[in-house]
Amino acid sequence: MRRDVFQAIADPTRREIINLIAFQSLNLNAIADHFDMSRPAISQHIKILNECGLLNIRQDGRERFCEMRFEKLQEVANWIARYQTFWNNKLDDLERHLNQKP
Amino acid sequence: MRRDVFQAIADPTRREIINLIAFQSLNLNAIADHFDMSRPAISQHIKILNECGLLNIRQDGRERFCEMRFEKLQEVANWIARYQTFWNNKLDDLERHLNQKP
DNA sequence: AACTTGCGTAAGCAAATACTTACACATATA
DNA sequence: TATATGTGTAAGTATTTGCTTACGCAAGTT
Numbered sequence: 001m002r003r004d005v006f007q008a009i010a011d012p013t014r015r016e017i018i019n020l021i022a023f024q025s026l027n028l029n030a031i032a033d034h035f036d037m038s039r040p041a042i043s044q045h046i047k048i049l050n051e052c053g054l055l056n057i058r059q060d061g062r063e064r065f066c067e068m069r070f071e072k073l074q075e076v077a078n079w080i081a082r083y084q085t086f087w088n089n090k091l092d093d094l095e096r097h098l099n100q101k102p
Numbered sequence: 103m104r105r106d107v108f109q110a111i112a113d114p115t116r117r118e119i120i121n122l123i124a125f126q127s128l129n130l131n132a133i134a135d136h137f138d139m140s141r142p143a144i145s146q147h148i149k150i151l152n153e154c155g156l157l158n159i160r161q162d163g164r165e166r167f168c169e170m171r172f173e174k175l176q177e178v179a180n181w182i183a184r185y186q187t188f189w190n191n192k193l194d195d196l197e198r199h200l201n202q203k204p
Numbered sequence: 205a206a207c208t209t210g211c212g213t214a215a216g217c218a219a220a221t222a223c224t225t226a227c228a229c230a231t232a233t234a
Numbered sequence: 235t236a237t238a239t240g241t242g243t244a245a246g247t248a249t250t251t252g253c254t255t256a257c258g259c260a261a262g263t264t
Contacts, residue, residue: 002114002250010112011252015181022185029210041253043212062210062261070189073182079117080179083124087172113222131240143223145242164231164240 005072008052013037014045018068021055025067107174110154115139116147120170123157127169 009015013035020031032042046066049055053072058065111117115137122133134144148168151157155174160167 006112006114006117010108012108013252015108018185023188027210028212037252038254039211040213040255044252047212064211068185070185073185077179077182077186080175080182083120083170083172083175084179086125115222129240130242139222140224141241142225142243146222149242166241 003048003052005052005054005076008048008054009073009076011045013042014049017042017045017049017066018054018073021066021068025058025065027060027063027065031066105150105154107154107156107178110150110156111175111178113147115144116151119144119147119151119168120156120175123168123170127160127167129162129165129167133168 009018016034017031020026020034028043028046029039031046032039035042046055046057049066050057053069055069056067058067111120118136119133122128122136130145130148131141133148134141137144148157148159151168152159155171157171158169160169
């Protein structure tokens, strides 16, 4: 059972959940209300997001509030950024080449 | 059968392939040599990467060279950037708060 | 104390995934 | 022409995934 960020954000439902809690923390039922899916299904998705560090769960009485953790998403951004730099330079070179006076 | 970038980069082997061709285009066998896996397996991974637009295939005689296409990876970066902005502001606010003179 | 609410988890299941081997086929080389 | 090389694809398979329903349990409410 792989459990990394790339795997976690591969699922559209989980990306939706991230989108929901990114700007406000919500409890599990509030999240589940947004989906045409059983509550346990959402519970399992949240478990996965939690296990790979994309969210924190704050217990408040019988409710559990999901709070986004951005650092892990940043890891993905960093992975992409490696190529981004190289690619931007390549595009710059191309542009310079095209702008060369004949 | 879903076929989007998030799904494509979820697999570690495919991320490795991206890493290999990001800086130099390689033919299929050259890519397959890097893995403890059958050539057809790699062929299938490349098919997926191709179908979701992460690479181009340039035919040269009997060889097929895989060339990275960065734009699709950029889509993932953009998705993350939405939260990045929000999150950075939050961190800035926190920092300002901590730096406040008492 | 009984009931409601919010949730986790187990069991079951269909579909997807990531491989394998076997084969086909075009392109180069002898 | 015969052979080697580079590759795609089909079929088979074990494992993983994403759901479901059923149940249990602790925290609040009556």
